[in-house]
Amino acid sequence: MLKTKPPTRDQIRRALAKTIRSLRLKAGISQERLALNVGRNRGNTAGLERGLHIPTFETIYELLPGLHVTFVEFAEEFERILRAKGDAGGRRTVPKRKGTRRNVRRPSRTDAL
Numbered sequence: 001m002l003k004t005k006p007p008t009r010d011q012i013r014r015a016l017a018k019t020i021r022s023l024r025l026k027a028g029i030s031q032e033r034l035a036l037n038v039g040r041n042r043g044n045t046a047g048l049e050r051g052l053h054i055p056t057f058e059t060i061y062e063l064l065p066g067l068h069v070t071f072v073e074f075a076e077e078f079e080r081i082l083r084a085k086g087d088a089g090g091r092r093t094v095p096k097r098k099g100t101r102r103n104v105r106r107p108s109r110t111d112a113l
Helices: 009-027 031-038 042-050 057-067 071-083
Strands: none
Touching (some): 009 057, 009 071, 057 071
């Protein structure tokens, strides 16, 4: 019997973000319209889609009517995305750490001459 490793927390976060975005796009609505339909602000909705916020079950249930899906349909889409080859997507959903660039020399105009 083959044993597969359970998904990591980061993979789950990315899959949830992609699921919300995917279902919103399938419903043909904007982030702003979704936010208005479910009583949230657009920034919160955008944060959910970018993986900055991990939604609770309560949040997911609040989103379902705005996405025009049932919980079962949400779970099926989440599972499809989570099990897709190559993890839950190529884009990084967690913001990169902001580092300093003090030691990086930027080319000047005279360097090209």
